[in-house]
Amino acid sequence: MNETQMKAQITKEIKKVKDVGKITAEKISDIIKAAVSDTFDETKTSVKNISHLIKEAVTTSVKGLDEAEKETEIIIKGAVEGAINGVCEKKELAVKTTRNKIEEMETRLGDEKNNLEEILRKSLEGAEESGSLLSGGIKKRVDAAIVDIKLKNTELLGLTENTVKEAVKHAIASGKDIKETVSHIAGNITKKALEEGRLNRERIKDVAEKVLSSAITAAQESGKAVKEASEGAFEGTKNGIESIMESVGDKSKKIIKSDLTKTKKDIKTIEAIFIESVRRVASHSEKTAKEILADLADKTEESSCAVKKKARRMAGTAAEKLKDTGKDVARATAEAAGKATRIVAKEAVGLGKRSVDVARGAISGMWKGAVDALDNKKDSQKNKND
Numbered sequence: 001m002n003e004t005q006m007k008a009q010i011t012k013e014i015k016k017v018k019d020v021g022k023i024t025a026e027k028i029s030d031i032i033k034a035a036v037s038d039t040f041d042e043t044k045t046s047v048k049n050i051s052h053l054i055k056e057a058v059t060t061s062v063k064g065l066d067e068a069e070k071e072t073e074i075i076i077k078g079a080v081e082g083a084i085n086g087v088c089e090k091k092e093l094a095v096k097t098t099r100n101k102i103e104e105m106e107t108r109l110g111d112e113k114n115n116l117e118e119i120l121r122k123s124l125e126g127a128e129e130s131g132s133l134l135s136g137g138i139k140k141r142v143d144a145a146i147v148d149i150k151l152k153n154t155e156l157l158g159l160t161e162n163t164v165k166e167a168v169k170h171a172i173a174s175g176k177d178i179k180e181t182v183s184h185i186a187g188n189i190t191k192k193a194l195e196e197g198r199l200n201r202e203r204i205k206d207v208a209e210k211v212l213s214s215a216i217t218a219a220q221e222s223g224k225a226v227k228e229a230s231e232g233a234f235e236g237t238k239n240g241i242e243s244i245m246e247s248v249g250d251k252s253k254k255i256i257k258s259d260l261t262k263t264k265k266d267i268k269t270i271e272a273i274f275i276e277s278v279r280r281v282a283s284h285s286e287k288t289a290k291e292i293l294a295d296l297a298d299k300t301e302e303s304s305c306a307v308k309k310k311a312r313r314m315a316g317t318a319a320e321k322l323k324d325t326g327k328d329v330a331r332a333t334a335e336a337a338g339k340a341t342r343i344v345a346k347e348a349v350g351l352g353k354r355s356v357d358v359a360r361g362a363i364s365g366m367w368k369g370a371v372d373a374l375d376n377k378k379d380s381q382k383n384k385n386d
Contacts (some may be wrong), residue, residue: 001037001039001042001052002039002042002043003039003043003056004061005039005059006035006036006038006039006056007056007057007060007242008034008081010031010032010035010057010060010061010315010353011063011064012070013035013059014028014031014061014064014065015064015067017031017090018068018070022364023037023065023070023075024075024076025074025078027078028061028065028075028078028079028082029078029079029081029082029085030082031061031082032057032058032079032082032083032084032086032199032323033082033085033086033089033265034055035057035086036057036082036083036087036115037086037087037089038088039053039086039206039383040053040086040239040249041090045087048182049344050087051110053087054083054084054087057083057086058079058080058083061079061083061373062076065079076204083134084321089142104170105166106332113156117156117157117158118158119179120156120157121157124146124149124150125144126169126196127142127145127293128143128146130142131143131145131146131193132163134366137251140260144354147351147354148354150351151163151188151189151351151354152188152192153190153196153357154192154193154196154351155193155207156196158206159351160189160193160210160211160214161210161213161214162214162351162352162354163189163215163352163355164185164186164189164210164211164214164215164218164352165217165218165219165221165352166349166351166352166353167182167189167218167352167356167359168182168185168187168214168215168218168219168229168352170224170352170353170355170356171185171228171229171269171353171356171359172218172219172222172225173222174356178228178229178232179229179231179232179235180227180359181232181356181359182215182228182229182232182233182236182359183232183233183235183236183239183359184359185215185232185236185356185359186211186212186215186232186233186235186236186237186240187236187237187239187240187243187353188236188237188240188355188359189240189355190207190237190239190240190241190244191240191243191244193207193210193211194207194240194241194244195244195362196259198204198254199244201269204241204273204274204277205273205276205277206244208237208277208278209271209272209280209281211233211236211237211240212234212277212278212293212321213232213235213281213285214283215229215230215232215284215294216229216230216233216281216289218288219289220285222284225290226286226289226292227292229289230285230288230289230292230293231292231296232293232349234278234293234296238274238300240354240365241270241274245270258341259374266327269307271300274300275297275301277295278296278297278300279293279297281293282297291376293376297379
């Protein structure tokens, strides 16, 4: 029916219930809802014209109730609710249906993630068994490959926190380049952990806090180098987040598949997310680490740090890349369950050692690069003098 027919029907139905003396809030609500719903559906009223439709429905119903001398507060409320429900009810049902589908997808995602973890563990077990049959250099290469695969999947395997702790403990025990080593460890593990799932606010907070708190805990348990470990963990975690953000520009369709507006908002607030995580970890840390992290957080907020600049730039890039990307209704919220603490701790020891080796290699390469650059500069200066 059109708008004129809607008003006529409302007037007619109110008069009908008045004549039989059965005017109630519920009855009036049903009358108005039916008329508005039919009009809304048949005329395909646009969103911008809904207010006019509701105004006409409510005005007509109030006039009819006035004539029926039933203009009480509860009856008027029924009329207004009926009019609004007439346009909202079907959309509410659609929202509920979609929400149920999302919940089903989340459950399915959790099951698939658990299944993937089990498959990965069984695959690694098979590779380890093959390694046990080998010897010498071949066995070492197989073992190294297995450890690297585990390092690439620390979040899925539930090894992130234990791996960071073991790695930091090894770095502190070595007594050499502690801050730089911890920075590389935290940066590598943060980046890899974030690569395992969709980049969003909750995931960044979760990973950042895991890496930071595990590094600080390891230093506090070691009873030394808390300052170096805290500064290195802060720097490394920040670098890991920056690194993953840089990949958003080129791989946004693979990493981010969510509502564009939410994605842009999340990316633009990454600095705030990181600082929030730092302060949260600081609040649970002992005095030295607490003071260091709080100071670093203050200084980062005061300055226009790299995270903020890159976030602005990458938000624009991601927006362009995501124009044709569909919405991801399966949010990664399910956690892999049933992880054996003993197995996790044992695996983390090997991963921690490997993380230190990787960090040491990176630092060695950095120092070598600096030396080579210095040598080249000296040679250039010498040739110039000659």
